[in-house]
Amino acid sequence: MYRYATNNNNNKGEIVMPIDSFSQFKEHSVAEFFKKNKQMLGFSGKVRSLTTIVHEFTSNSLDAGEEVGILPEIFIQLEEEGDDKYKIAxxxxxxxxxxxxxGKALGQLLAGTKFHRYVQQRGQQGIGASGCIMYSQITTGKPAWVRSGYKNVIIECNIGINVSKNTPVITNLTKTMGEFSGLRIEAHLGDVRYENSGYGVxxxxxxxVLANPHAQIEFIAPDAQRYMFPRAVDVVPKPPIETKPHILGITANDLVEFSRRIKESRISAFLAEEFSRVSSNKVKELQELLPDIDFSQPPTSLNWDTAEKLIKAVHTLxxxxxxTDILRPIGKENVARALQNILNPQFIAQSDRSPQIFHGGIPYQVEVAIxxxxxNGAHNRIMRFANRVPLLFDAGACGLTEAVKTxxxxxxxxxxxxxxxxAVFVNFVSVHVPYTSAGKQAIALEEEIIAxxxxxxxxxxxPVKGYLNGIVHLQERSSRRKVFLRYVAQLAGDMSELADMPKKKEAIKKGLVDLVEHRVGLIEEAEDAEAETAKEANAANGAVANGQENGNGKKDFEEKGE
Structure with missing residues (x-):
């Protein structure tokens, strides 16, 4: 394939020479791609870039603590080194x-323990920490310094990234024996800024800390101000359990791809072993629906047409x-304790829903607190989280925001x-969060999730409505008493004067107050009885409403046990 160039000095525009457009054809590494498009990793804007870096390193520490069963203690320090330049530890x-x-964990993009697994974690792609080290390198020209203590072996080294090859560059490596167990990363950052705002560190x-009450975080800001966020609970969350994709959300393309990388010798065994909730009885039901498909054939024989037939049959059952045991929500008690600790509200109402699935057979669960x-001030009225990670940016493009706003x-x-x-607290829990970008700050506008x-x-x-109704009701009762009692003193004085009994004024006043209290009490008892009747009716109506709501955007599941 050729394109043609013309000589601009030639007024007649004559063709000068053919140019082979494929002569510029090149391959590029994923690191080169993200270096050129660093905004996709969340590095857009100086404040956001710094918050993103703190987020990535903190999330990795929290994930690591849960996997090994340790209550995490995280230390973060920022030191200003010049205009929009900082050192982070x-x-x-x-x-x-x-x-x-x-090297691969911190110096190679798309390498790690997360991308290929169906397990609930804060990170998903194996990009975060490596992306931060690459950002440090391209904005300051300096590698990161790392200290890792693993099983009494302490490794210290500098880590950078060979961007053209997406490979780690490790220098000055030393090994010693010691008791330090953990990870320390120090990096120099350019084109970032610290601000104490609703989008800052x-x-x-x-x-x-609100979404991870088991964590303790110490933070030293650039002005040397020390902030301590103590843990609210002393129990390590149960480690996440790896699972398999649910068959109900699998597409024909998923089925074909899975069939090419497994070892089972028959389609029947492939379905039962590779997907969640597929029992031998369910395989038999599929065989009865699809007698033209030989389930004893190897999975590699699956073609697109056969996969489509299987998926259509799956959706008829x-x-x-x-x-439910693979997901790790924060839990009502922990959410309430954390909200009380951070916001100190007058009233908290909560809802935790049973697990559901969205496309791809991916289970998820929603936790909400109001x-x-x-x-205490709250910068964000809508507090969005995904697997316990705060989502501070891209609120307008997030499905959680859309749900709250509607x-x-x-x-x-x-x-x-x-x-x-x-303030509305929403935590989306899943083995795979459908983020809108690699920056992981907004959840896709999936209809099932929004519903x-x-x-x-x-x-x-x-319950919030009930609480507010109660406040209004108490205010109305207080106002009613004040209206009646406002004239008691004057009326008692007038009555004692008319009766020519001035010494009886206080006794008359007390009698009038008792009469008001008695009459108002009768009114309030009648109101309470009426409210209780209405509450019972609303509860019955609410059960019907819940049934209607639960059918919105959900799959039809059978009871456990076949």
Missing amino acids: VQDNCGGIPEKYL YEYLKQT KWIAPA AYGFT IEWKRYRIDDFENMPI EVRNAIMEAAR
């Missing part, structure tokens, strides 16, 4: 990285819901959502 006590994997760490009347808040006595003292989050928010909003 991050250290944890979470077991470290062995020498064999140290401090806010990120505050929300991180009822399946057991995804396993805090009202907090005294709630008719006035139905729940929240007349001015933006200005009332109310599920909406249902959870409405479930939590009902």
